Amino acid sequence: MKKILKYLLKKVHVLEIIGNPQKWIKGISICSQFVEIDTIFFAIKGKKKNGHQFITESIEKGANTVVCEKKPILLHKNITYVIVKNSMEALGTISSNFYDHPTKKIKLVGITGTNGKTSVAAILHHLFYKMGEKSILISTIGIKILSQEFPTKHTTPSIVDINKYLNLSIQKGCKYAFMEVSSHGIHQKRIAGLLFTGGVLTNITHDHLDYHKSFEDYLSTKKSFFENFLPKNAFALINSDDQNSHKIRKNVLAKTYFYGLKKKADYRIKIMKKNIHGTKLLIDGHKFFTFLIGEFNVYNLLACYATAILLGKNKEEILQKINTIPPIKGRFEQFISSYSGIRIIVDYAHNPDGIKNLLKAIHEIKKQEERLICIIGCGGNRDKEKRSLMGKIVYETCDFSIFTSDNPREEDPEKILIDMKNFRSSISKENILTIVNRKEAIRTAIQIAREKDIIVIAGKGHENYQEIQGKRYPFDDMEIAKTLFSEFS
Structure with missing residues (x-):
């Protein structure tokens, strides 16, 4: 697919065009690493990086047009520069034009x-x-x-x-x-x-x-x-x-x-x-x-x-x-151990309201003798205020609470667990564990579970990875649980 640049600029609030607007555009890129020959590069100001710093790199990789909010000091020959008020808004319109609305x-x-x-x-x-x-x-x-x-x-x-x-x-x-x-x-x-x-x-x-x-x-x-x-x-x-x-x-x-x-x-x-x-x-x-x-x-x-x-x-x-709709992967997804009757529920609940509604739903349908064990973590580099709220809900609602890592990202997982435990409760009980290693947390839950108990693994749902220090490592809550059950059997 390719389009003439002038066509792509229809309904875009353009402040200035420097260069030829009649050239062919074969692709759109917002990341200089993925720029190919005859693509249009969008310089976008992000929270961590400013795309304007990567204009030269994008040109070296083959971009023939640059959309930016500030005119570069150095203008390259044969490159068209489109100066706009907002690069993200321009990106939306140009993307729609490129892919035929x-x-x-x-x-x-x-x-x-x-x-x-x-x-x-x-x-x-x-x-x-x-x-x-x-x-x-x-x-x-x-x-x-x-x-x-x-x-x-x-x-x-x-x-x-x-x-x-x-x-x-x-x-x-x-x-x-x-x-x-x-x-x-x-x-x-x-x-x-x-x-x-x-x-x-x-x-x-x-x-x-x-x-x-x-x-x-x-x-x-x-x-x-x-x-x-x-x-x-x-x-x-x-x-x-x-x-x-x-x-x-x-x-x-x-x-x-x-x-x-x-x-x-x-x-x-x-x-x-x-x-x-x-x-x-x-x-x-x-x-x-x-x-x-x-x-x-x-x-x-x-x-x-x-x-x-x-x-x-x-x-x-x-x-x-x-009525034929099946459960969604990672949303109240269930597995029952054939030898112990222990039920695993994997869910994406990762905020106070989500975990509250999940545990409420389980309490409404579980039998009195079935204990509820919950494994929960909170994501790193995200809303810290909700950590203690989630910790308190799980602590007060479940028979056993196991606090563990979710996606710690660039944060220290130990500090996240401290934040999760930083709550006051009128309920006093000792059934709370903190285990940083998520796999070991799941293993521990299976070990302490009795026949027909319910183990909830919350926070990651469908995700098949765990993000630690900028890297994603393979990790699937349900698959890990099934593997551990097979080891115990």
Whole structure:
């Protein structure tokens, strides 16, 4: 694929062009390491690095055009410089132009919120597949076009990759796109230039305060998605039971709908029965069983039901297919030891609200004699405020608490564990362990577990690595647990 530069600059707020705007562009890059011949390089100011420092390197590797916010002192011959006010905003528009405006040809639904984004996006992708519709999934667990998977590093990938894969999905016949929209992605303009058919809000609770500095800032960022990216002809679907829902709905141009279990809403659902195997539900007079467990998953399922209706799908067809949705990898994912009956639950819960809802769901369905053992860690170089909150929830809720490493990144894992234990509790018990090595923590949990006890391994879910000092080492919670069980058997 190649395009003329002048065409790519349509609707871009250009301050100045130095050089020839009629040259061919064969690719887009925001990293000088991956620049190839005849690509356009975007100099973007990041938190740690400034792309303007890598302009010369990008030119040496073959870039024929540079988009930047500040004119370089040294101008290279035969290189075109496009000076813009905001490189990230320009990147969104140019990426869309380069990949033939994919969001004009596909119905894109953005799912945002603190928890539930991955589950809602994945359930929608699976539901539409069951209904015979082709779609693309863009989420934390990866990009999936039909059944083909592509790995990602961020909840919301770069705007270049989003447009690239949306374009590819259209070529494969996809009509729908379901995408997680993170607060980082919104704030860093990684969704700039995209046209959304609809937006879904799952909930807003404490998270990412290391980045946003305050809950108000975090809430404002989420709110901006509904205000700035959903036009009048789009829909906004909001969880009416979330305490911040009334703040989100203000100044939204899109037609707004609500879903929920408790308050008045356009779409409602009732829990009839729940156990460790699944949940029996009632929706629009139709009873059905789902393998998904926990009230939080009922909200996720209802959001998907409502979204499918708002996208024009038939109610009866949705209800026929929605009960076939399997559990999402790393979201209340279960394994039962055949020789001991010990149950392993792996979940991505990595913030206070997530871990609280997870443990609450387990307590509601477990038998009294079944003890609950929880292995939990907190990510390094992330929101420190939530560490003690999560530690307290696990300590007060579980029979045994094991604090361990999550993804310590560049931080000392011992210090993270100290932060997790820095809480006050009215409950006094000794059943708390701190084991830095995550594998040893899982081994210890299996050793102290009795027949039919429940071991929760929280925080990493679907992740198949552990990030330590800038490197990713292979680590899969569920696979580690299964391997250790086989050793004990």
